[in-house]
Amino acid sequence: MFGVGDRVRTRLMNPAGHTRLPAYLRGCPGRIEHLLGTLPFSDRRAAGLSSAEEPAYTVRFSTRDVWGAGGDSHGSICADLFEPYLEAAE
Numbered sequence: 688m689f690g691v692g693d694r695v696r697t698r699l700m701n702p703a704g705h706t707r708l709p710a711y712l713r714g715c716p717g718r719i720e721h722l723l724g725t726l727p728f729s730d731r732r733a734a735g736l737s738s739a740e741e742p743a744y745t746v747r748f749s750t751r752d753v754w755g756a757g758g759d760s761h762g763s764i765c766a767d768l769f770e771p772y773l774e775a776a777e
Contacts, residue, residue, distance in 0.1 A: 746765065
């Protein structure tokens with residue numbers, strides 16, 4: 688599990704089915720802002736599997752990390768993401 692303030696990176700993934708990880712956030716570094724608790728993992732539910740629960744977090748991303756030079760140098764966006772989408776950032 689991650690904690691508030693932890694640096695993370697979203698996984699580079701391209702699943703065949705449903706995912707709640709937006710393509711534009713894949714591979715981006717961010718920071719955990721808020722712990723949401725454990726929630727039913729929607730990817731599994733969409734595949735017709737049992738609704739196992741996974742930890743979920745609000746993650747803040749710099750718009751520069753998401754959109755490169757096109758992002759505002761002071762801007763950020765947040766996304767609520769499940770733990771399987773995240774890995775510890777180096």
